Each structure stands twice: as structure tokens, then as C-alpha cells.
Amino acid sequence: MNLYYFMRDALVTATGGGRRYHLWMGTLTLLMLAGLYGYSVQLRDGLAVTGMSDHVSWGLYISNFTFLVGLAAAAVMIVLPAYVLKDVDFSQAVLIGEGVAVSALVMCLAFVVVDLGSPHRFWHLIPGIGFFNFPSSLLAWDVIVLNGYLVLNLCIPFYILFSRYCNRLPRKRLYVPFVYLSVFWAVGIHMVTAFLLAGLPARPFWNSSLLGPRFLASAFAAGPAFMILLLQFIRANSPYAIRDETIAKLAMITTVAAQINLIMLGSELFKEFYRHTHHSQSAYYLFFGLDGHHALRPWIWTAIILNITATGILTLHRLRNSRFWLRPACLMLFVAIWIEKGFGLVIPGFIPSPLGEIVEYTPTWIEMVVTLGIWAMGLFVLTVLIRVAIPIELGSVRSPKATDVETKLQGLGAQS
Amino acid sequence: MNTEKTRFTFGDLMVRCGFATASEKTHTARQGDTQGGCGNPRPQTGASCSCSGGGACNGGGNPPGGSSLTAKPVTRRQAIGAMVGGALATTAFAASSLSPKTSDEEREKTLLKWQEYFKDNFRLMSDREKAETIQRLERLAYLDHATDVKIKATGAKPGVLFGYAFNISKCKGYRSCVDACIKENNLDRKSGMQYIRIFEMENGKMDIESGNAEYDHPVPAEGHFYMGTQCFQCANPPCVEVCPVGATWQEPDGIVVVDYDWCIGCRYCEAACPYWARRFNWSEPEVPAGEVNANQHYLGNRQRKKGVVEKCTFCVQRTREGRLPACAEACPTGARVFGNLLDPDSEIRYVLEHKQVFRLKEELGCEPKFWYFMD
Numbered sequence: 001m002n003l004y005y006f007m008r009d010a011l012v013t014a015t016g017g018g019r020r021y022h023l024w025m026g027t028l029t030l031l032m033l034a035g036l037y038g039y040s041v042q043l044r045d046g047l048a049v050t051g052m053s054d055h056v057s058w059g060l061y062i063s064n065f066t067f068l069v070g071l072a073a074a075a076v077m078i079v080l081p082a083y084v085l086k087d088v089d090f091s092q093a094v095l096i097g098e099g100v101a102v103s104a105l106v107m108c109l110a111f112v113v114v115d116l117g118s119p120h121r122f123w124h125l126i127p128g129i130g131f132f133n134f135p136s137s138l139l140a141w142d143v144i145v146l147n148g149y150l151v152l153n154l155c156i157p158f159y160i161l162f163s164r165y166c167n168r169l170p171r172k173r174l175y176v177p178f179v180y181l182s183v184f185w186a187v188g189i190h191m192v193t194a195f196l197l198a199g200l201p202a203r204p205f206w207n208s209s210l211l212g213p214r215f216l217a218s219a220f221a222a223g224p225a226f227m228i229l230l231l232q233f234i235r236a237n238s239p240y241a242i243r244d245e246t247i248a249k250l251a252m253i254t255t256v257a258a259q260i261n262l263i264m265l266g267s268e269l270f271k272e273f274y275r276h277t278h279h280s281q282s283a284y285y286l287f288f289g290l291d292g293h294h295a296l297r298p299w300i301w302t303a304i305i306l307n308i309t310a311t312g313i314l315t316l317h318r319l320r321n322s323r324f325w326l327r328p329a330c331l332m333l334f335v336a337i338w339i340e341k342g343f344g345l346v347i348p349g350f351i352p353s354p355l356g357e358i359v360e361y362t363p364t365w366i367e368m369v370v371t372l373g374i375w376a377m378g379l380f381v382l383t384v385l386i387r388v389a390i391p392i393e394l395g396s397v398r399s400p401k402a403t404d405v406e407t408k409l410q411g412l413g414a415q416s
Numbered sequence: 417m418n419t420e421k422t423r424f425t426f427g428d429l430m431v432r433c434g435f436a437t438a439s440e441k442t443h444t445a446r447q448g449d450t451q452g453g454c455g456n457p458r459p460q461t462g463a464s465c466s467c468s469g470g471g472a473c474n475g476g477g478n479p480p481g482g483s484s485l486t487a488k489p490v491t492r493r494q495a496i497g498a499m500v501g502g503a504l505a506t507t508a509f510a511a512s513s514l515s516p517k518t519s520d521e522e523r524e525k526t527l528l529k530w531q532e533y534f535k536d537n538f539r540l541m542s543d544r545e546k547a548e549t550i551q552r553l554e555r556l557a558y559l560d561h562a563t564d565v566k567i568k569a570t571g572a573k574p575g576v577l578f579g580y581a582f583n584i585s586k587c588k589g590y591r592s593c594v595d596a597c598i599k600e601n602n603l604d605r606k607s608g609m610q611y612i613r614i615f616e617m618e619n620g621k622m623d624i625e626s627g628n629a630e631y632d633h634p635v636p637a638e639g640h641f642y643m644g645t646q647c648f649q650c651a652n653p654p655c656v657e658v659c660p661v662g663a664t665w666q667e668p669d670g671i672v673v674v675d676y677d678w679c680i681g682c683r684y685c686e687a688a689c690p691y692w693a694r695r696f697n698w699s700e701p702e703v704p705a706g707e708v709n710a711n712q713h714y715l716g717n718r719q720r721k722k723g724v725v726e727k728c729t730f731c732v733q734r735t736r737e738g739r740l741p742a743c744a745e746a747c748p749t750g751a752r753v754f755g756n757l758l759d760p761d762s763e764i765r766y767v768l769e770h771k772q773v774f775r776l777k778e779e780l781g782c783e784p785k786f787w788y789f790m791d
């Protein structure tokens with residue numbers, strides 16, 4: 001019965017709101033519909049409507065996928081100190097972080113599905129009735145870890161929120177082991193996704209042992225950066241109290257990760273350019289262009305400049321601690337890593353081809369509409385999750401059956 | 417799911433074992449079995465192990481229990497398939513009785529497509545299932561394209577391992593092989609798909625990355641030589657390893673094949689191939705009705721659909737019947753040498769033993785079965 005009330009109240013909360021809220025959700029819905037239309041065209045005519053070709057066989061979709069896996073994994077950065085180190089500061093951020101993880105994962109899965117040539121055969125992937133090429137195929141690993149992570153990150157917050165809703169204290173013994181698991185799992189999803197690319201000797205640009213660690217570093221920069229922006233927004237628009245220390249700590253994490261990421265970038269650049277070999281061709285294409293082809297050059301330099309500027313701002317304590325500078329720095333970092341770890345990583349892997357041919361890639365409007373639609377879907381999911389979580393956390397939405405236990409309620413703030 | 421995987425290297429084959437003893441080795445090393453019958457009269461007992469890859473042991477009088485791994489799921493899926501198929505037939509029937517446009521043929525097509533949708537990975541099919549799907553596919557080819565095709569599922573012959581050698585001194589860059597391949601393998605004409613690429617190379621360079629495959633002028637060009645590439649049927653193929661659904665595998669005779677009805681079109685294999693040998697059907701492939709090659713193989717040149725990957729199969733529909741691949745047959749210069757690596761009297765063995773040969777990107781360890789040589 002409580003579950004029914006929970007669902008009902010969640011629905012009521014998610015669908016109710018002011019003008020701005022409805023405008024926002026309406027815009028997202030429109031974008032999703034546009035994406036759906038684009039996808040229907042793609043289903044009808046095949047992937048030929050995208051800019052991909054046999055030369056560049058993965059494009060915008062997989063680029064966004066690699067980036068978003070990072071964003072999803074970065075939720076651990078919030079979970080880790082809050083649950084494990086009993087860092088009270090982080091408790092408010094935790095549920096939000098898991099919400100981000102869930103919506104990023106939903107986007108990841110959607111990007112993989114729209115990239116498939118024969119999505120109607122997805123059941124071939126289901127172990128038992130299909131043919132699951134495990135453990136040989138890293139893509140099979142990815143299917144497992146991503147879905148597992150999604151389930152974990154749905155179950156933990158649901159349990160906590162539902163307990164709150166019923167005016168019960170969430171039992172630590174029940175959920176903390178899963179929190180630990182999800183921490184390891186988060187590292188796992190990101191490493192597996194990196195290995196998916198790094199495990200291909202055919203593509204020297206990806207076939208590097210630094211790829212996995214660099215994935216982690218950039219994720220732990222982009223993820224908390226996004227969280228800071230989101231938490232500041234929530235703080236400004238809801239009574240949900242987010243302390244300054246929480247933001248400061250997240251900013252610290254972002255800074256360190258961004259610095260490490262820059263060091264790794266430098267070491268990669270050195271390796272590629274100090275002695276220019278055949279294996280550096282892709283990096284050459286990315287940064288300088290090859291034989292008059294340089295579609296990615298403006299993008300990657302934008303990313304590098306944003307990245308360095310943002311890391312510079314974050315490194316200076318005075319600037320990092322000022323609200324005025326922190327926000328643009330986080331935004332810059334987020335965009336820089338989206339470029340760098342999205343199409344700045346995926347597309348050069350295909351250029352030049354293993355036989356040395358250079359064919360460039362430009363996404364078509366169909367791809368862009370579908371991509372926008374999926375991002376809109378992710379933001380939609382995120383908005384709904386946060387919208388429901390905050391009032392429950394604040395105690396303003398409670399099961400009608402729950403007895404009012406004021407003392408318990410008060411104790412809740414420190415738990416989570 | 418994917419079971420035994422034994423690596424087999426060419427160094428092994430050529431230096432240590434000698435060709436004669438290698439036959440047993442290769443046959444135990446392979447996964448999958450096109451013949452689907454372990455009851456096939458094979459000389460070596462070891463040959464029956466090739467069933468381990470898919471458990472397609474149901475043929476030849478073996479009890480179906482041999483594929484315990486898959487027996488249950490198949491049944492469940494077939495049940496679903498039958499259920500949905502039945503429901504669909506009823507719906508189609510109802511629809512047809514309402515609208516005069518839906519003919520019997522439409523209904524038959526819908527039903528056949530649904531049965532096709534629920535079929536298994538080719539490696540896991542019993543002989544009966546194979547025969548049934550071939551019947552459906554032939555019928556569908558007739559209903560869809562009004563062409564009478566004959567689809568075979570000829571399996572690998574024991575004691576056969578195919579290999580290819582390419583004479584750089586002889587090739588003049590005519591691309592006759594490319595054209596022959598397009599016709600033989602029913603390649604999509606609309607996108608101009610080609611399996612073979614001929615690189616025009618400047619004298620004095622041996623690096624294929626400096627070659628130009630897009631040349632468009634009379635050949636042979638002064639100061640240039642030519643090198644052809646296609647799928648090299650690697651003995652240690654990275655494309656097979658990465659496929660998440662096992663839609664591509666190596667056959668006992670060394671040919672790497674794709675089950676076009678099992679591939680989900682993720683294109684991971686395309687990224688994994690170091691020789692750029694795989695092609696994807698970005699749109700519905702088109703072959704004019706009059707030009708369809710009706711002599712087809714399930715794992716070879718039968719017509720593909722959009723959204724799946726394909727590649728050169730050394731013309732499995734021809735070579736398993738003892739014929740040459742279309743490219744080798746079409747080459748006017750005699751630059752292409754094809755044959756059985758396990759047959760000591762074959763021409764390919766002669767080339768490997770008497771010429772200096774090399775392979776592309778050997779450092780990657782894929783062990784391609786495609787060698788280049790010079791006179």
C-alpha cells in the first residue's frame with residue numbers, strides 16, 4: 001500500500017510545478033519528440049542518414065556514449081566520501097549524484113541503441129536466449145557492467161527515499177554493502193569502456209595503456225563539475241540546504257582530477273609528437289590536420305584552451321572559492337571534456353584508416369537531432385528524479401499511513 | 417558462452433609441425449561447424465571437436481542433448497516464435513479478409529519473416545533448422561525480389577585450410593578482380609560496396625599507408641606497382657573476438673564468416689579489423705534483379721539486409737566446391753594464387769616454399785592467411 005502511495009505522490013510531485021518548470025519540461029518533451037522523429041527516419045532508411053561510413057564507423061553517438069559513461073561513473077565521487085568516510089557534508093549531494101548517474105546511464109544505453117544497425121535483434125545479446133560472447137568481447141562486458149550499475153543506482157536511492165517516505169530510518173546494514181559495491185562498479189564501468197577502445201591494436205590512437213586512467217581522471221573532473229553547477233542551481237531554487245563546504249569539497253575534487261588529467265594529456269602529447277611515427281597520424285590529424293583535412297582542429301584547440309583556463313582558475317584558491325569564478329570554470333571544464341573525451345577521442349581513432357586512407361566525418365542533422373533528443377531525455381529523467389527526491393528528503397512528502405515520529409525525523413538529517 | 421578457443425599460429429604450422437600433421441591440429445582448434453553434423457564421415461576423430469564451438473551436434477543421429485548449453489533456450493525461443501507467429505498469422509488473416517490488398521503472398525511473407533526473426537545463431541542450429549531456414553530464405557528471395565536462388569550450407573571439408581598469395585610483380589592494377597567480386601558476391605550496387613582494394617604504390621615504398629586506392633587513370637602507371645587487399649581470413653582474428661553476440665566466427669577451413677541474420681550491427685568488428693576488410697550495410701543493399709548471382713551460400717554471398725556487417729569470404733560458395741574465388745579466376749595477369757595450405761602439391765604451397773613472402777602488419781599477431789610475394 002505504501003508503495004502505491006509512494007508512486008502516486010511521486011507522480012503528483014513530478015507533474016506539478018510552476019510556469020518555469022512546465023516550460024522546461026515542455027521544451028525537453030519537444031526535443032525528445034524531435035529526436036524520436038529523427039530516429040524514425042534513421043530506422044526507415046538505415047544508418048546511411050548519418051555521417052558515418054565504413055571509414056569512420058562510429059560517430060557522434062558513440063562519442064557521447066564514452067563521455068556519459070564518465071559522468072555516470074563520477075557519481076561515486078559523491079558516494080564515496082558520504083557513505084564510506086561518514087562525511088556528513090556530502091549527504092545532501094549523494095542522492096543528487098545518484099540521480100545524475102541514473103540519467104547519464106539512461107542516455108548511455110540510448111546512445112548505444114541508436115547506434116545499432118539492427119536494434120530489433122537486441123535479444124541476441126540477452127544471455128540465455130541469445131549468444132553472449134562473454135568474456136571475450138569487451139562489449140559484452142560493457143552490457144553487464146552498465147546494466148548492473150543502473151540497477152544498483154536505482155535500488156539504493158529508491159530504498160533510502162522509500163524508507164524516508166514511510167518515516168522509517170533506512171537501515172545501514174541493508175544498503176551500505178551495496179554502496180561499496182557501486183563504488184567499485186563505477187570504476188569498473190569506466191575502465192571497461194576504456195578497454196573497449198584500448199583493446200584494439202588495429203587503432204593505435206586508442207591502443208594506449210593510459211586510456212583507462214585518463215578516462216577516470218577526466219570523468220572525475222567533468223562529473224563533479226557538473227554536480228557543482230547542479231547543486232548551485234538547486235540551492236538557488238529550492239529550500240534544500242546545500243552547504244558551502246559541500247561545494248568547496250566538490251571543487252577540490254574537480255581541481256585535483258583536472259590537474260591529473262592535464263598531466264596525462266601532456267604526456268600523451270609528448271609521446272605523439274616528440275618523434276612523429278605512423279602511429280601518431282591520428283593525433284596529427286586531430287591537432288593539426290592531415291593532407292588538408294582538419295575538421296577536428298578547431299574543436300580540439302577550443303577544448304585545450306578551455307581545459308587549461310578552467311584548471312588554472314580552479315588551481316588558485318582565491319578564484320576557486322569565489323562563486324563568481326567557480327561557475328564559469330566548471331562550465332568550461334565540462335564542455336572541454338565533452339569535446340576531448342567525446343568526438344575528440346572516438347573520431348580520430350578512425351582517421352586515417354588502418355590502410356592509411358583519410359575520410360572525414362561530419363554529423364548530419366539527423367544525428368544531431370537524435371543526440372539532442374537523448375540529452376533532453378536524460379535531463380528529463382534527472383529533473384523528475386530530483387523533483388521527487390528533494391521534497392521527500394525535506395520531509396514535506398510523506399506517506400499518509402506513516403505515523404508522525406518527529407524525533408525520528410529530526411535524526412534523519414544526519415543519516416542518509 | 418563461447419567455449420573452447422585454441423590459438424593456432426602460422427609460425428607453428430609452417431616451421432614446427434610441417435603441413436601434414438597440422439591438419440588435425442587445425443580441425444580441433446576451430447569453433448563452429450557449418451556442416452552441423454558430427455556424423456559426417458571425417459577421417460580424424462578430433463574433427464568432431466569442432467562442434468564444441470556451437471554445440472551443433474544434433475545432426476547425424478546424435479541425440480540433441482549434445483547441445484545441452486543451448487537446448488533449453490532454443491525451445492523457449494521457438495515457443496515464443498511460434499506463439500507470436502501464430503498470432504500474427506491470425507492478424508494477417510483478419511486483415512486480409514478486411515482489405516482486398518493483402519494477398520496470400522503478403523501473409524506468407526509476414527509469417528516467414530517472423531519465423532526468421534526467432535531463428536537461432538547458425539552455429540547453434542540443428543540440421544533440420546538449417547534446412548528450414550534455407551527453405552524460408554529461398555522463398556523470401558522469390559517473394560521479395562522475384563529471383564529464384566539456391567542457398568547452400570556446404571560445410572568445410574576436412575583437411576582443407578584456405579590460403580591466398582598475391583604476386584606484386586604481376587598485378588597491373590586493372591581491378592578486374594574488384595568487378596568480378598561485386599558480381600559474384602551480390603555486393604550493394606547503390607553504395608558501390610567493394611571488398612577488394614587495389615593500392616597504387618610508388619616505386620621505392622612498401623608502406624601500404626602511402627598507397628592510393630582511389631586512382632582513376634590508365635594503368636599501369638609509370639613508376640608504380642599495385643597491391644591488393646581484402647579480408648585476409650586471419651588465423652587469430654580480432655574481429656571475431658570482439659563481436660558481442662558471436663555473429664562472426666572462423667570456420668574449420670579457416671574462412672571467417674558472418675551470420676547476417678544474427679549480427680546486430682554494432683560495428684565493433686569493423687573497428688577491430690586492422691586491414692579495413694569489413695563493410696557495413698548503411699542502407700538497404702540493392703542488386704538489380706537480372707544481376708543477382710543465384711548460386712548462394714548461407715555464410716557467403718546470399719543477399720544481405722541493411723544494418724549488418726559483411727566481408728570477403730574467399731567466395732565460400734565457390735571454394736567449398738573446389739572452384740577458385742571469383743577474383744582469382746578474373747585476374748588477367750595471374751597475380752592471384754589461391755589454394756589449400758594443407759595440400760603439399762598445391763600452387764600456394766609452392767609459392768610459400770619457394771618465394772620470399774611477407775604479410776601486412778605481422779606485428780599485430782593476427783596471422784593473416786594472405787601473403788605477398790614477388791617474382
Ligand code: SF4
Nearest residue numbers: 647648650653655689
Ligand atoms: S582481415 Fe579483418 S575481417 Fe578479415 S579476418 Fe582479419 S581481422 Fe577479421
Ligand code: SF4
Nearest residue numbers: 659679680682683685
Ligand atoms: S557488427 Fe555484427 S558481426 Fe560485427 S561485432 Fe557487431 S554484431 Fe558482431
